[in-house]
Amino acid sequence: MENTFIKKEKVRFQHVDYAGIVFYPRFLEMLNNIVEDFYEEALDMPFKNIHKTGGIPTVDLKVQFKKAARLGDELTKYFWVKKLGSSSMNCGFKFEHEDGSICLEGEVSLVRVDFNADRNDIKASPFPDEMRAKLERYVIPDMRF
Numbered sequence: 001m002e003n004t005f006i007k008k009e010k011v012r013f014q015h016v017d018y019a020g021i022v023f024y025p026r027f028l029e030m031l032n033n034i035v036e037d038f039y040e041e042a043l044d045m046p047f048k049n050i051h052k053t054g055g056i057p058t059v060d061l062k063v064q065f066k067k068a069a070r071l072g073d074e075l076t077k078y079f080w081v082k083k084l085g086s087s088s089m090n091c092g093f094k095f096e097h098e099d100g101s102i103c104l105e106g107e108v109s110l111v112r113v114d115f116n117a118d119r120n121d122i123k124a125s126p127f128p129d130e131m132r133a134k135l136e137r138y139v140i141p142d143m144r145f
Contacts, residue, residue, distance in 0.1 A: 044134075
C-alpha cells in the first residue's frame with residue numbers, strides 16, 4: 001500500500017481480557033500509538049515537542065471491529081490521510097492479522113491546534129507549509145477504510 005504509514009504491533013498480555021482477546025479500548029490505544037509514530041517518523045514532529053505549544057486532538061472517530069485479536073498475534077497497522085484541510089485531516093486506518101484478514105478499520109479526524117501558555121485558549125491552526133508537504137505524501141483520497 002503505497003503512501004501508507006505502516007507499523008507492526010504484537011498483542012501483549014496488557015491488551016487482552018480474561019478471554020484472551022484484545023479488550024476493545026486497547027485498540028484505541030494502539031491507534032494512538034500509530035498516530036504518535038506517524039508524527040514522529042513521517043513528519044519529524046514527536047509528540048514531546050508538538051504538545052509544548054499545541055496538539056492534534058481527535059474530533060471524530062469511527063471504528064469497525066471485524067475479527068478478534070488474541071495474545072501473541074502480530075498486527076500490521078496501516079495509517080493514511082484521506083482528506084487534508086487547512087487545519088484538519090481525515091485519516092484512514094486498518095489493522096490486519098498476519099493472514100491478511102482485517103481485524104479492524106476506520107477513520108479518525110484530527111485537528112491541529114495552538115494554545116496559549118495557560119492552555120485555556122485553544123484554537124485551530126493551519127498546517128505549516130513544510131508539514132503540509134509531508135502530509136500530502138500520505139494522501140490516498142479514494143481508499144476505502
